[in-house]
Amino acid sequence: MSDLSWVVPMPVVVPLFAAGLALALYRRPNLQRIVSVGALTIVLVASVALLVVVDDGPLVVDVGGWAAPVGIDLVADRLSALMLTISSAVTLCVLLYSLAQGNEDDEESAPISIFHPTYLVLTAGVADAFLSGDLFNIYVGFEILLAASFVLLTLGGTGERIRAGTIYVVVALLSSVLFLVALAMIYAACGTVNLAQLALRLPEIDPGVRLVLQVLLILAFAIKAAVFPLSAWLPDSYPTAPAPVTAVFAGLLTKVGVYAIIRTQTLLFPDGRLDDVLLWLALATMVVGILGAVAQDDIKRLLSFTLVSHIGYMVFGIALSTDEGWTAAIYYVAHHITVQTALFLVVGLVERAGGSTSLTKLGGLAKLTPVLAILFFVPAMNLAGIPPLSGFLGKVGLLQAGVAVGTPLAYVLVVGSVVTSLLTLYALVKAWNKAFWQTPPVERPPVRLPFGMVGPAAALVAVGLTLTLAAGPLYAYTGRAAVALTERTPYIDAVLPDGERGTGESAKLTDVASDGSHETGSDG
Structure with a gap:
């Protein structure tokens, strides 16, 4: 297993290297496309490899050869490998879609040369956040x-x-400031920001201080996750960007x-002190x-609000603090990444076919483009x-x-949850x-949708269906991930050398893990 530890940094290193190369090739757009697609394909293959390998236990890489807790660690376990695999598939499909869109549009509206390096940097940031073994490196990823x-x-x-981007940046900076304050306080209280070492040291500090640290971190992450009431920024920011x-x-x-x-x-x-909150x-x-x-007449804004709503399902599973809750929450995250992305890609095709995303200006698209009707209907349901479908299975689990x-x-x-699901069905069926x-307000001629755009959108719809067909093995995998998360020892043992774990640390872990608010099992 250690022989494959070199794969762990690839989802971060490859996109960053490719971003630099793509920037150097800004005058050669065709070569930029090749570099971007090649890099994200490598990341997808590496992520799938990690998904398989880490089922036997976490893989850890000490960046620069400095072992934890002194150096920065990249840790791939079941949770991070699953998130990497789903995100890699999504980012690759979206890239292929954007390339086809750029080819179809005129030069002024096509993605400019900075798109490729920026998109690759974004991919590296996502991977860094998923793999980071310490809080400060998660902050860097953000x-x-x-x-x-x-x-x-x-x-x-x-x-x-520009207006939407400014709102997004202001809100994101607020989250970053809260995160940075939390980091400073955590380091002052515990003398480390390494996640594994913090798991051992946080139980030793004053419970009131620990609660303050927990609140600060949840606030910072809740803004980024668009948890109510910190979600008002999202519906105003996302719909204005290109599809x-x-x-x-x-x-x-x-x-x-x-x-x-x-x-x-x-x-x-x-x-679980904040579970009720x-x-x-x-x-x-x-x-x-x-x-x-339900109140929206624009498909993009409608989907943006459903995005906020379904974050609530994930927080529901998290707040239950049981193996069953964690299992369902992780499965639902994987499902939602795929389905929500597919829907927004399809809406981009709707806008191309109908000339608008306003429901008052659309109509008759099922007759003009039957394939598009199917591509929207399947992920919507x-x-x-x-x-x-996988959305049903995830909700039943929750x-x-x-x-x-x-x-x-x-x-x-x-x-x-049941009421929200019914209202989601109502909103999407209405759309x-x-x-x-x-009947459309204005008759439109038949529209030819570019295969290069339809293909990636259809591929993501198919991935969503695959999550349904492979629900048994996938749900079992998320179950093993949940058990390892609640046990904590597999992660900590993989990251910290024996000498860094003081006497009695295993006993402290056992005491915390056996708290009545959690259910533990074996790390199958």
Whole structure:
């Protein structure tokens, strides 16, 4: 297994190297395309390899040869490998879509030369956040995302995009400041920012201080994940960007925040002191988000509000703090990345075919482009949770986990989840009916949709269906990931040399892990 540890840094190193190369080739757009596609293909292959290998245990790479806790570690375990694999597939499909869109459009609206290096830097930032073994390096990953995101949001330099990008940056900087303050306080209290070492030292500090640190981290990550009431920025920021940029933002960037919440809640704060607060936030995020979606007449804004709403499902699973809850939450994250990205890509095709994303200006697209009607309908029903699709399976897993906890608040979340799912179905059926079935206000001639754009969108729709067909093995994998997260020892043992673990550390881990708010099992 250690022989394959060289694969761990590849999802970060390869895109960064390719970004520099693509920037140097800014006068050679064809070579830029080859470099970008080749780099993301390598990242996808490496991520799939890690997904298979780490099922036997985490892989750790000490950057620069400096072992933890002195140096920076990149750690690939089941959770990070799964997130890497899904995100790599998504970023590759979105890139192929954007290349085809650039070929079809005129030169002024095609992606400019800076798109490729910026997109590759964004990919590296996502991978760095997923693989980082210390909090400060997660912060670095977030800052890489922030810089690249602002460039991508404002491509084209229109007033609307600059305004949306400014809102996004201001909110992201607020999150970054909170994160940085939390980092400073954590280092002052514990003398380290290494995640594995923090798991051992945080139980030793004052409980009040520990609670403050937990609140600061959750606030920072909740802004990035668009958890209510810190989600108002998202529907105003995402819809203004080009379709490929909106798709990758909607699919990935909020999930990086969700991933950070999962990692820190399980590894650093397993006592579940804020679980009830997170449950209420999950309920509010679900309900407010979906009510916003129901009120929209623009498909992009409608999907942006459903994105916020379905973050609530993930927070629901996290807040249950049981193996079943973690399992369902991780599966739902993988499902949602794929389906939400596919929907935004399809909406880009809707805008091309209908000339608008406003539901009052669309209609009759099912007759003009039947393939597009199918491409929208399948992921829409998946997002709404229609059986037997992956959205249904993920929601059933969350509902079962909530019922198993059995508290009054958990039952409130179960009811809220069902209501939100029904309202999601209503909003998406309304959108599909208006865009594809109703009589268009203006008759349009048949439209030829570029295969280069239809193909990647169809591929992501197919990936969503694959999550349904492979639900058994995938759910078992997320279950093993959940057990390892709640046990914590596989991660800590892989990162820290024996000499760095003081006497009694294993006993302290056992005491925390055996807290009544958690269910543990074996690291199958």
